[in-house]
Amino acid sequence: MTIVFDGVAAGMLLFLISIGLSVTLGLMNFVNLAHGAFAMLGGYVCVLLLGQAGWPFLLAVPTAAAAAALAGVVLERTLYRRLYAASHLDQVLFSIGIVFMSISAAHYFFGARQQPIMLPDFLLGQFVLPGIDVGIYRLFLIVIGLGLAYGLHWMVRRTRFGAQLRAAVDNPRAARGLGIDVDRVFTLAFALGSGLAGLGGALGVEMLGLDPGFPVKYMVYFLIVVAVGGSGNIHGSLIASLMLGLFDVCGKYYLPQVGAFIIYAVMVVMLIFKPQGLFGRSAAK
Amino acid sequence: MTPAALDLSPLRRAAAWHPAEFAFWLLPPAAYFLFPDYLALLSQIAITALFVLSLDLILGYAGIVSLGQAAFFGLGAYAAGMLGKYGWGDPLLGLAAAAGVAGLIGFVTSFLVLRGADLTRLMVTLGVSMMLFEAANKMTDITGGVDGLQGIEMKPIFGAFSFDLYGKTAYWYTVIVLFLLFLLARRLVNSPFGLSLRGIKQNVLRMPAIGAPVHGRLVTIYTLAAAYAGIAGALLTQTTQFASVDVLAFNRSAEILLILVLGGSGSLYGALIGTVFFMVAHHFLSDINPQYWQFWLGATLVLIVLFARDGIMGLGRAAVARLGRKAP
Numbered sequence: 001m002t003i004v005f006d007g008v009a010a011g012m013l014l015f016l017i018s019i020g021l022s023v024t025l026g027l028m029n030f031v032n033l034a035h036g037a038f039a040m041l042g043g044y045v046c047v048l049l050l051g052q053a054g055w056p057f058l059l060a061v062p063t064a065a066a067a068a069a070l071a072g073v074v075l076e077r078t079l080y081r082r083l084y085a086a087s088h089l090d091q092v093l094f095s096i097g098i099v100f101m102s103i104s105a106a107h108y109f110f111g112a113r114q115q116p117i118m119l120p121d122f123l124l125g126q127f128v129l130p131g132i133d134v135g136i137y138r139l140f141l142i143v144i145g146l147g148l149a150y151g152l153h154w155m156v157r158r159t160r161f162g163a164q165l166r167a168a169v170d171n172p173r174a175a176r177g178l179g180i181d182v183d184r185v186f187t188l189a190f191a192l193g194s195g196l197a198g199l200g201g202a203l204g205v206e207m208l209g210l211d212p213g214f215p216v217k218y219m220v221y222f223l224i225v226v227a228v229g230g231s232g233n234i235h236g237s238l239i240a241s242l243m244l245g246l247f248d249v250c251g252k253y254y255l256p257q258v259g260a261f262i263i264y265a266v267m268v269v270m271l272i273f274k275p276q277g278l279f280g281r282s283a284a285k
Numbered sequence: 286m287t288p289a290a291l292d293l294s295p296l297r298r299a300a301a302w303h304p305a306e307f308a309f310w311l312l313p314p315a316a317y318f319l320f321p322d323y324l325a326l327l328s329q330i331a332i333t334a335l336f337v338l339s340l341d342l343i344l345g346y347a348g349i350v351s352l353g354q355a356a357f358f359g360l361g362a363y364a365a366g367m368l369g370k371y372g373w374g375d376p377l378l379g380l381a382a383a384a385g386v387a388g389l390i391g392f393v394t395s396f397l398v399l400r401g402a403d404l405t406r407l408m409v410t411l412g413v414s415m416m417l418f419e420a421a422n423k424m425t426d427i428t429g430g431v432d433g434l435q436g437i438e439m440k441p442i443f444g445a446f447s448f449d450l451y452g453k454t455a456y457w458y459t460v461i462v463l464f465l466l467f468l469l470a471r472r473l474v475n476s477p478f479g480l481s482l483r484g485i486k487q488n489v490l491r492m493p494a495i496g497a498p499v500h501g502r503l504v505t506i507y508t509l510a511a512a513y514a515g516i517a518g519a520l521l522t523q524t525t526q527f528a529s530v531d532v533l534a535f536n537r538s539a540e541i542l543l544i545l546v547l548g549g550s551g552s553l554y555g556a557l558i559g560t561v562f563f564m565v566a567h568h569f570l571s572d573i574n575p576q577y578w579q580f581w582l583g584a585t586l587v588l589i590v591l592f593a594r595d596g597i598m599g600l601g602r603a604a605v606a607r608l609g610r611k612a613p
Binding site for chain 2: 031079082083086087088089090092093094096097098099100101102103104105107108220223224227261264265267268271272
């Protein structure tokens with residue numbers, strides 16, 4: 001049971017980071033491989049605020065998310081928006097370029113070493129229930145993940161902004177004609193996506209580690225989540241990342257000799273049977 | 286009823302050899318005499334050029350996005366390595382075996398890859414190559430894992446030209462293989478088959494309407510490109526007499542994608558020229574500072590996507606067009 005719990009926690013962490021990607025890639029249809037770079041930025045900001053400035057954890061994490069969102073706005077205004085209409089290949093190459101630059105910048109400012117993080121006392125330790133050891137930080141991640149999933153789902157489906165975003169993605173011209181400021185909606189959505197990445201990055205330092213190679217090391221995982229979950233919906237990403245986390249952790253416990261082979265195999269098989277992802281919109285959109 | 290006469294002369298002219306092309310192919314022999322100290326690097330350039338060419342065939346001409354071409358490179362490298370290790374060290378046999386193995390796996394996986402759209406293809410090609418990487422990484426008793434395949438012995442080519450310490454034979458060998466396969470690719474892309482691939486890239490819905498078997502064409506070119514990549518991998522193993530799991534790594538797939546975009550995809554010479562630029566810059570700049578190199582590589586990519594979509598070849602064509610306008 002402990003393994004299942006760890007798997008769920010790992011999956012929830014993946015979800016936290018990749019949910020931002022399912023906003024940019026999923027809703028806005030921009031293949032943003034640089035997503036991990038925003039997560040890394042959030043992680044570094046959080047570590048710096050905690051370690052050097054001595055901020056409390058619960059304040060540092062939202063600030064990290066805000067910093068990533070800000071970076072997202074700046075990059076969206078200057079660069080990303082030129083490529084909304086470009087082909088997927090161009091977007092891939094562009095964001096790989098951003099990843100490379102962010103990696104060297106992180107090297108330059110922080111060096112190649114792993115960054116340590118000090119969690120506050122109330123998140124440390126674990127308690128024992130019958131048959132299951134519950135790490136408090138992992139429980140914390142699961143609670144936050146579920147809360148965010150619900151909040152985002154509510155935002156996209158129920159709020160005015162969510163409706164505007166869906167309209168702007170489905171048909172930008174008609175949305176403009178209805179008086180929706182499409183550029184502003186996209187900028188906000190991009191900020192939301194990168195802010196969530198920063199949040200996930202800040203929360204993930206404890207479990208995933210943080211060094212300049214971060215954006216490349218986990219890029220594949222984030223992409224798998226979105227590809228398997230199907231683009232443009234939140235419960236798809238949630239279920240996909242939970243599955244991925246479970247398969248990954250259980251695979252490493254029970255079949256260590258096979259290793260990461262499992263998740264790639266799962267991904268390929270899923271994509272063969274469901275090319276649009278588990279809950280993707282149909283191709284005839 | 287006779288079919289309407291078609292004027293094919295523009296296509297014939299495109300297929301004819303341009304004087305600049307002859308000049309280009311004088312460069313490899315010239316490089317041999319000008320830079321005798323850099324033969325190892327020059328061989329690497331030729332091998333990478335062949336690898337990039339294989340990606341150009343599927344991406345530049347047929348529009349199949351792939352992040353997993355290293356899978357076939359690695360298969361070819363291991364196929365040639367295994368043969369060399371167990372006493373079948375004839376280089377040409379190694380090339381044929383590498384092409385066969387990579388082509389076969391390419392054929393089988395093409396059916397997976399060709400389902401779905403760009404993003405799905407990206408993920409499936411990536412997934413297939415990562416699975417191979419993990420498999421090779423775990424099966425250390427066969428592949429040698431990270432330590433690599435040791436004890437590969439190559440026999441002389443045609444029984445006459447043995448691989449020497451200075452890499453002279455290796456250089457001529459790789460360049461000649463590259464040239465022959467380039468000729469084949471050039472013939473292919475200017476054939477009706479190549480034209481139909483470009484048609485598929487431009488409008489995949491209309492091609493069936495004029496009677497082109499889209500799926501069959503894509504399977505064929507994907508298989509062929511896999512064989513090309515396999516041969517490139519075999520060349521690497523044979524000239525360095527070493528193969529490790531690194532030949533299957535994701536970085537290789539990403540790198541050739543960058544090179545192709547740098548040179549200009551959809552043009553065979555773009556693949557070659559991009560490789561030369563990239564490898565030379567990489568060799569000299571990464572000596573100064575590896576991080577520095579990566580930063581500027583990233584910046585170059587961003588600039589290319591924003592301003593020079595067809596890479597070096599596109600810039601060259603634009604310059605030629607401008608000169609042509611100024612001097613009527």
